[in-house]
Amino acid sequence: MLSPPEPAQPWPGPAAGHDLDLVVIGDCNPDVLVLGDDVTPVFGQREKLVDRISLEIGGSAAITAVAAARLGLKVALIAAVGNDPAGTFMLDQLTREGVDVRTVLVRDGAPTGMTVALSRGGDRAILTALGAIASLAPGDVPHDTLARARHVHVSSYFLLADSLGPGLAAILSAARAAGATTSLDTNWDPAGRWRDERLSAAIAQAGLLLPNEAEALALSGAASLDAAVSALIGSGPALAVKLGERGALCAAGPVLYRVSLPPVTPVDTTGAGDCFNAGLIAGLLRGLPLPRAAALGCAVGALSTGALGGTAGAPGLPAATEVAEHAAIRTVRPDRSGIEKRPRVP
Numbered sequence: 001m002l003s004p005p006e007p008a009q010p011w012p013g014p015a016a017g018h019d020l021d022l023v024v025i026g027d028c029n030p031d032v033l034v035l036g037d038d039v040t041p042v043f044g045q046r047e048k049l050v051d052r053i054s055l056e057i058g059g060s061a062a063i064t065a066v067a068a069a070r071l072g073l074k075v076a077l078i079a080a081v082g083n084d085p086a087g088t089f090m091l092d093q094l095t096r097e098g099v100d101v102r103t104v105l106v107r108d109g110a111p112t113g114m115t116v117a118l119s120r121g122g123d124r125a126i127l128t129a130l131g132a133i134a135s136l137a138p139g140d141v142p143h144d145t146l147a148r149a150r151h152v153h154v155s156s157y158f159l160l161a162d163s164l165g166p167g168l169a170a171i172l173s174a175a176r177a178a179g180a181t182t183s184l185d186t187n188w189d190p191a192g193r194w195r196d197e198r199l200s201a202a203i204a205q206a207g208l209l210l211p212n213e214a215e216a217l218a219l220s221g222a223a224s225l226d227a228a229v230s231a232l233i234g235s236g237p238a239l240a241v242k243l244g245e246r247g248a249l250c251a252a253g254p255v256l257y258r259v260s261l262p263p264v265t266p267v268d269t270t271g272a273g274d275c276f277n278a279g280l281i282a283g284l285l286r287g288l289p290l291p292r293a294a295a296l297g298c299a300v301g302a303l304s305t306g307a308l309g310g311t312a313g314a315p316g317l318p319a320a321t322e323v324a325e326h327a328a329i330r331t332v333r334p335d336r337s338g339i340e341k342r343p344r345v346p
């Protein structure tokens with residue numbers, strides 16, 4: 001495979017003396033996955049048989065936390081669930097995976113959030129009830145937990161925009177002041193708002209922004225990926241854009257890196273982006289330069305698609321490292337003809 005280039009700029013080294021590798025803040029809910037060739041519901045009280053319905057660990061933050069724990073990181077999750085069986089399921093599963101859930105709040109007044117994903121071939125239709133997810137407020141994020149973290153990652157900004165949004169920039173700022181590196185994956189905005197002042201303030205405090213391609217375009221308001229990358233980097237953070245089977249694009253300065261692996265035929269792509277985030281963060285915490293860390297992210301993302309649900313396929317570090325060694329890493333110079341068109345292979 002291609003020899004990896006030098007990093008655009010070194011990632012700051014991990015803070016010493018922090019006993020948690022990673023604190024993840026965000027959404028925590030079960031996913032109900034419905035699988036079959038024909039999963040389209042028919043109203044009129046018609047019952048339809050499907051191939052399989054499966055209850056899985058869901059929520060972008062929870063999936064990232066589990067994937068990071070599989071990679072050997074010491075992880076705590078800050079989220080909110082309801083005082084109900086769905087919440088108990090999540091707490092039990094996370095605990096079994098080694099994630100510290102003592103900072104997951106259990107609400108009496110709201111049900112645990114839940115997602116139903118109807119999955120047909122490579123496509124999905126997703127229904128989510130937020131429930132307790134949207135109750136997580138800035139005051140629920142303990143600063144002493146932030147101060148114990150080498151890295152703080154925030155998932156699913158838009159699901160928490162009204163509750164956590166007003167305090168998120170200050171939370172990220174406090175984490176940085178306490179010595180942690182930070183990252184933000186907004187995921188999709190179901191309300192289609194995409195840009196607001198609170199989010200801009202949070203992005204300015206995030207060391208690393210982790211959108212997929214569609215989210216990068218929507219967040220920046222740009223018409224092309226190269227314009228989106230320029231705009232997002234200009235707003236402050238380093239960037240890794242997830243490109244599905246095409247891998248990822250990352251930048252921590254003027255030089256862009258395209259990272260790719262041979263595409264795999266997925267069993268289920270749920271959570272691939274969350275697993276990518278875990279791999280990338282684990283790589284950075286191990287001192288890898290951003291492109292190599294992104295290669296580890298691509299490996300974890302690709303391997304995660306090999307099993308049903310967000311976490312079943314999430315690999316351990318040896319398997320992920322072995323796959324990442326096969327990554328192609330190319331430098332790409334942005335220009336007006338488009339970032340994909342004029343790669344310079346080192």
Ligand SMILES: Nc1ncnc2c1ncn2[C@@H]1O[C@H](COP(=O)(O)OP(=O)(O)OP(=O)(O)O)[C@@H](O)[C@H]1O
Binds near residue numbers: 244247275276
């Ligand atoms: N079919 C595939 N083959 C190889 N790698 C893949 C495939 N699908 C996903 N990946 C890897 O997983 C990463 C994340 O996937 P994707 O781009 O779908 O993220 P996402 O859209 O944020 O997903 P999510 O639905 O979890 O939010 C990709 O950047 C890529 O490295």
Ligand SMILES: [Mg+2]
Binds near residue numbers: 185188211
């Ligand atoms: Mg995503």
